[in-house]
Amino acid sequence: MTLDIAIQRRLADAEHPFELDIRFRTRSRRVVIFGPSGAGKSLTLRAIAGLMTPERGHIAVNDHVLFDTQRGVNLPPQRRKVGYLFQDYALFPHLTVAQNVAFGIRTGVFNPSSRAIPEQASRWLSAFELDTVARSYPSQISGGQKQRVALARALATEPDVLLLDEPFAALDPQLRMRMRKELAALQAKLDLQMLIITHDPADAEALGEQVLEIRDGRIHGDEVAEALAS
């Protein structure tokens, strides 16, 4: 299981020229990219998910090539088999918790009815202890529950890698500690490949098997990655 990334992109802004130049290769299953805001963390995550297109480079998860300018590969987000946990969770406010979790299981043109929830989604709802709020709307549930819904929704599509964008920033400090433990336990249980970006050192400490530091669009201190790759 490897994550192989080398991407470059210049962002056109005359006043604040910014060049993203991210290279790392890792076999670790819990990777944390740690750095201040504006360092290019989110851009990196968006590039892996296919929501932002780099100018040059390649991205591969295991042996699945998602993006490669030399080979002319640029898979759309739909075909990348990645899970994405957005910082604000991006739950669909017009759908119930159950419909949110089932969202990626049925990819048809219309939203399935809130009464016809697929078996697969019900299992994820139970696994995340969301049965009691299955028929609630995202605005009616707590912050911790929202994060579980977002996780269940992403995992229900069985992604190759789970990308987490500041997963605990939206939570209050006490809840943050608990959810870190929950996520670590979940990762161990499902043997998930995770890539977390964060500005919080506590996240890196609690969750990182390998921690990469990002500054000004570049990865620093990736000796571990180099060692693992060779």
Add this chain to the structure above:
Amino acid sequence: MNVAVWVPLLLSLKVALWATGLNLIFGVAVAFGLSRWRSSWRDLVDSLLTLPLVLPPTVIGYYLLVLLGRRGVFGAVLERWGINPVFTWQGAVIASTLVAFPLIQKAARAAFENVDPHLESAARVLGLSELAVFFRVSLPLAARGITAGALLAFARALGEFGATLMFAGNLPGRTQTLSVAIFSAMAAGKDEGATVLVVVASVTCVAVLLIAGRLAPDRSKLRIT
């Protein structure tokens, strides 16, 4: 109530429903396209599409006659297929649709631009095609704004006068809508008939607004937290 009231009222409702329905398709489609289009031409296109809102309706009627009339640019082509919209109720629909178009287009566009782009990204990453993202995320989240625009468009189409009179004429029972009938009654000195029509028009509009209030979807489901 007598035929002189019912016939124009029903015709007005029919025309306004058609105009709103057509705008729900074209206005919403154009609005979605414009909300996602990044180009320096966008402002110009936007201005052109807003013209029906600010131009005198008679100018719209004139353009319609020039374009779709028997000798018009497109009218000549339509004529060959045996279609001539001038002085027909369908002509009234065309005039009303055009005049009401900016109301629905602007409302829908604002609604689409208000949809959190993260939600659309999330749907893509979850495997939905662009079409599915539109029908399952963008459209339902914009539905409230679109509904508001559609009701305004319906009310505007219901009251359409100038462009309709010029393009569809004033044929009782065929193209004489409520507002045209009021004008005719006044012009013919039938003040009492006009008064009845005016009362009916006012009551109809209040009813539309009341229904609008009831139709508005539940806010709690759409609140983004």
